[in-house]
Amino acid sequence: MERVEERFLRYVKIDTTSVEDTGTCPSSPNQLVLADMLAEEMKAVGLSDVRRDEHGYVYGCLPAAPGYENEKVVGLIAHMDTSNAVPGGPVNARMFLYEGGDIVLNEEKHIVMGEKEFGLHRLKGQELIVTDGLTLLGADDKAGIAEILAACEYLLAHPEIPHGKVMVGFTPDEEIGAGADLFDVQGFGAEYAYTLDGADITEMEYENFNAASAVVHIKGNSIHPGSAKNMLVNAATVGMQFHGMLPVRETPENTENYEGFAHLVSIEGETDHCVLKYIIRDHDMEKFLARKARFEKIAAYLNELIGEGTVTVTLRDSYFNMKEKIEEVPWVLDRAYAALEACGIHAHPVAIRGGTDGARLSFMGLPCPNLGTGGGNYHGVHEYVSVTQMRKMVEVLVKLVSVR
Ligand SMILES: [Zn+2]
Incomplete structure (x- = not known):
């Protein structure tokens, strides 16, 4: 089994910055490079029906455990592109155990992530990955991708865990608001789904602007x-x-x-x-x-x-605000809260001051709250991911899709 952070570090090496107003999908060619790489990895871990369409959407299926074919089909979704707010590469990532204090990202250029300024005290004792302060990290949303695939790999290696069919979807161009546009909701065939595109894993997002x-x-x-x-x-x-x-x-x-x-x-x-x-x-x-x-x-x-x-x-x-769609299926939230709770995470709702692909998907017929991945300070050079939280989230995903 590959460590979730090893996957993550491989994905962030590909600069998948999306570009506004190109009139193409995906908006940047490197997204296809990552899409192909993910499709290969999905086949390698044993997912079935893996396909990458012409626009860079990647889909795959984790078949139900024998006897659980009648469970509701659940989807797990993350996006492959990164924000164009700061350079998307080359990413020089560094992993370390955070023991408190300011984090020096780049000694030579005096780029520092201040403990107070960025509220880092709550991350004390966690293993973090940061950049050299010159690019974003890409935890938004490659942390989500890594967690989903790590959870699939775990489930495939543990056939004794009871679960229904799980659909996996990776989308391009979320950061330019186009990630849901060409998503094949019909072909995906899930009854409900979660985007793994939030920040701290204690945050549950199902309300947006x-x-x-x-x-x-x-x-x-x-x-x-x-x-x-x-x-x-x-x-x-x-x-x-x-x-x-x-x-x-x-x-x-x-x-x-x-x-x-x-x-x-x-x-x-x-x-x-x-x-x-x-x-x-x-x-x-x-x-x-x-x-x-x-x-x-x-x-x-x-x-x-x-x-x-x-x-x-x-x-x-x-x-539109997905809340009205999610409230029609309250069990979708209940399941997520229960999975988090079972892993010792007390989550609370946070209203998104923006939109998510999940909001659009919810209105396209696929109710889709957003879960945290353990990252933070998105769309800037101070972006980080907590490996401690990533590992936890893999556990949560396994719980989330398994039958209790
Ligand atoms: Zn995102």
């Missing part, structure tokens, strides 16, 4: 400023007025937990024309709808004041 984008177009009327009275409409000024009518404190930098926001992503404008781009987020559906309605109301007010057609708002939904 409802999300939309808003583009505000403002049409100005550019007139020579010397003879502009009652005629000139300055689109840039109207843009500022529009923004000024949104709640000042309801922005990402002023909110946490279940507080929603509208975030001005970009503003571009001149007298003639102005465009403001926003993202709108709220866990609560009613509040989410009210946030979107506010955009329309402000536009209507300004149009009445300045002239019809001055302000146009285009709203587009991105994804």
Whole structure:
């Protein structure tokens, strides 16, 4: 049996950064390299029906133990790509026993992960893997992949453990929001699933934002400023007025937990024309709808004041809170809590301030909460993974799919 961290260290050597707006799937060729490698490893550990499709999705099956063919089919899902926020490679990983204090990632370049700043005290006594501070690690989400395959290998080596059929799925392009797009829910054939794409393994995630984008177009009327009275409409000024009518404190930098926001992503404008781009987020559906309605109301007010057609708002939904879908199948959460508890982990729910592929999959008919993998500080050079937690999670997965 291979150690889970050995698998992990092999996967992070391949830089699978996903790239925005390529119009292709996968968005970067290295994702196919990892996909092929995973498909080979899945066959090697003994999974059946392993396939890698043209878009880089990899699927495989762990057949039910004899006599347990009628159990509900469960899916385990992780993503292969990594965030493009910082360089995705070459990853120089280092494993050590964390005994407290600041962690020097790169002595030469003075890159340090401060104990206080990053709340590291809770990791004391755990074995960690970090980088040299120049790249991300890729624990998001290669830790999830390593844990799923390690659990499959364990189950195949222990045929006495009773379990139903387990489906395994690895997806590309999660970080650019496209991981669920081409997922073959039908072919996967699982009744419920879990993404292994969270952070600390004590965190259970099944609530995420409802999300939309808003583009505000403002049409100005550019007139020579010397003879502009009652005629000139300055689109840039109207843009500022529009923004000024949104709640000042309801922005990402002023909110946490279940507080929603509208975030001005970009503003571009001149007298003639102005465009403001926003993202709108709220866990609560009613509040989410009210946030979107506010955009329309402000536009209507300004149009009445300045002239019809001055302000146009285009709203587009991105994804929804999976909570309503998960609450229809409460046993999916119960099973996960029970498996964690059986391994000595007291988990608690954490509301995701973002989305997950699991949220999209939940609305595509595959209820899919998110479990932690033991990683942290994602999308940055301070990313780490706790090997201690990875090993624990392999145990949890074995418990999770086995019949009790
Ligand atoms: Zn992730």
